[in-house]
Amino acid sequence: MASNRLAQFRVFGKKIVAVGRNYKAHAEELGNKVPEKPIIFTKPTTSYLSQGHPIKFPPGCNDLHHEVELGIVVGKKGYQIPEEKAKEYIGGYFVALDMTARDLQLDAKKNGHPWTLSKGWDTSTPAGEFIEKDKITNPQNLQIWLKVNGEMRQNGNTADMIFSISYLISFISKYMTLEEGDVILTGTPSGVGGLKGGDVIEAGIGDVAKITFSVDKS
Ligand SMILES: CC(=O)CC(=O)C(=O)O
Numbered sequence: 099m100a101s102n103r104l105a106q107f108r109v110f111g112k113k114i115v116a117v118g119r120n121y122k123a124h125a126e127e128l129g130n131k132v133p134e135k136p137i138i139f140t141k142p143t144t145s146y147l148s149q150g151h152p153i154k155f156p157p158g159c160n161d162l163h164h165e166v167e168l169g170i171v172v173g174k175k176g177y178q179i180p181e182e183k184a185k186e187y188i189g190g191y192f193v194a195l196d197m198t199a200r201d202l203q204l205d206a207k208k209n210g211h212p213w214t215l216s217k218g219w220d221t222s223t224p225a226g227e228f229i230e231k232d233k234i235t236n237p238q239n240l241q242i243w244l245k246v247n248g249e250m251r252q253n254g255n256t257a258d259m260i261f262s263i264s265y266l267i268s269f270i271s272k273y274m275t276l277e278e279g280d281v282i283l284t285g286t287p288s289g290v291g292g293l294k295g296g297d298v299i300e301a302g303i304g305d306v307a308k309i310t311f312s313v314d315k316s
């Protein structure tokens with residue numbers, strides 16, 4: 099992938115595929131079952147947010163949660179990709195936030211409805227700059243962290259994913275073609291929690307990449 103600009107995700111990014119409950123400790127902290135197979139949902143590309151712009155509360159939300167995640171940028175088109183070939187389809191990485199309106203999500207879960215609005219409003223996918231694939235030698239051993247107003251809230255390691263990146267690429271592509279510029283959000287470690295207007299979020303992957311976003315509840 100030639101350019102390292104977020105705009106590239108928008109141009110090529112036909113979809114954002116996200117994984118839920120991919121860390122045991124996170125599934126348990128919200129009282130959810132540890133999944134036996136990946137839980138997959140999608141988010142619209144209009145939810146992307148680049149640094150310098152605030153994260154907004156969606157209408158009707160009073161419990162906005164942060165979820166830091168390792169984002170994978172797909173490097174080439176593939177369908178039914180074997181797990182052992184999956185690494186060839188990784189174009190690069192980025193730090194992502196899968197912002198979640200937890201109260202809207204709980205309401206949807208109670209009623210058996212989809213999570214789309216609780217995960218997909220404009221500004222719900224803050225994203226850092228594209229990280230070249232060769233900058234990260236082992237994506238399954240990265241510290242992934244998030245601070246709110248300087249206080250550490252999430253501090254996990256991608257080694258603790260229930261389903262590996264290669265497994266996820268293979269699993270998702272059994273059902274849908276992955277295209278260059280599509281992204282996969284690989285799930286959040288434990289420590290998710292509520293935010294208020296004026297909060298400042300810093301998040302990163304080890305010392306490879308860092309993002310900063312403010313929260314606006316107007
Ligand atoms: C309960 C969730 O919101 C699942 C999710 O997005 C995750 O990263 O885990």
Ligand SMILES: [Mg+2]
Nearest residue numbers: 165196285286
């Ligand atoms: Mg998530």
